Amino acid sequence: MTKGSTLQISCAQFEPRIGELERNVATSLSLIASAADAGSDLIVLPELCNSGYVLASRQEAFELSEDAATGPSIAAWVKAAAERNVYLVAGFLERDGVRLYNSAIVVGPDGPVGTYRKNHLWDAEALYFERGDLGFPVFHTSFGRLGVLICYDGWFPEAWRLLALQGADLVCVPTNWVPMEKQPDGLPAMANVLCMGAAHSNSMVVAACDRVGMERGQPFIGQSLIVDHNGWPIAGPASHCETEMITAVCDLSQARRQRNWNSFNQVMRDRRTDLYGEMLGTTARPNWY
């Protein structure tokens, strides 16, 4: 762990099955073990990787949910992180009282570090989940500062920027990407394009772990990837349909140092906050979009 400023990251792309909590967590533990055997310090798992994604009812959603403090999936991940001396970022179906969230937990060798709740809900998720209410937290770890986004969050440049502005040098993205219309041959998936652009524009490392397979008629696209702070893939994109581990070594200190692009430009300081005004960040907005 924490070999100087370098960090080995793995994304464990696999196929959760809807409702099969024990099987899904067991699969994740097996992949965590294999990434740890390979020397990884941080392992990212997909969105809702303990429960599966395509929920049929609120009742089913509640049955698959667990509390971030006491849930059995979390307990299993906490044990694995301690035993293997690794960090994990894992998507799970969170229950808080009678509210459900599409969440991800960050776990370190010493236990849970924090939870992120997906802020931008996609499609029928709105039927079951509440929108995130914890903002865009940046978590402090022994290797540096880490933010989390989940799937559709990545479509909002504001989200990446807010993490960078708060000091994140790495963003982990548990995701369940679905196919986009009109994806051309020979170009990266749009989900990958957005990760590359965000990594570059903010000089941050991005580690996105997708799922694969078909669930209740909904296909997922795999293509997990890790991009460096220049925006270029250093691992993946993984298979569009198979379980696959991708692994890369990155240097978070370079992400921070290289925000200085030349004698004049540092991308975060070049922002024209004098011009952006309040429109980007407040509810004072025009009504014509």
Added chain:
Amino acid sequence: MTKGSTLQISCAQFEPRIGELERNVATSLSLIASAADAGSDLIVLPELCNSGYVLASRQEAFELSEDAATGPSIAAWVKAAAERNVYLVAGFLERDGVRLYNSAIVVGPDGPVGTYRKNHLWDAEALYFERGDLGFPVFHTSFGRLGVLICYDGWFPEAWRLLALQGADLVCVPTNWVPMEKQPDGLPAMANVLCMGAAHSNSMVVAACDRVGMERGQPFIGQSLIVDHNGWPIAGPASHCETEMITAVCDLSQARRQRNWNSFNQVMRDRRTDLYGEMLGTTARPNWY
């Protein structure tokens, strides 16, 4: 012009030569004529396409500058737009009193529509130009609403978003893209990645016109492209080194309609302005980036 809601756009990628104002404008007029002959309604030209880019001194910059209202390059473009019944977006070296700007003018069949001044200056531009002071204007034309960004502006997701929030369905990008470090083979240029991601995330058409060639030791990368509101190229990327016209037909009404992605999601309305706070848009920002 304005065939229903469709619009034919051309980007006239060419090689301006530093200081050769008359030759550069003559080249642009020839390309405008050829795009108009091919039926284009809107023609985008590169950044600083009348003057060239790599300035050697403030004195040279002043000698190559002109007033947006009275300059000879502008007059030539206004005449061409009227004669051919087209819109033009052209980068030029603007002088306003004793201040210089890296600007682009939007010209229609009835004359100048407005000027945009580059808000995010790149590298040594800061020695000669003032930062833009006209905000992110959206220009109204007979075919719809149009915004302009210039080169490094495109590295700021805030800029694209502000244009979309103000109703732009098309962003024209006169540019002079320079090579990026570590560009891998087989992937689009990062400048293209940023255009694709911005077009997709905001459901806007993007027409980016780059220059080619080498100027005082500085190479430029060409690869002009037009992307539809899904974020996929519909023309280009053009050659990395040759003069080349790229042309595409787009439907701006689809860009607007298809911001509704499903029964639950419209990307602009899904923004969590309640969470973004004022950090994105104001000078109240942390000091650790």
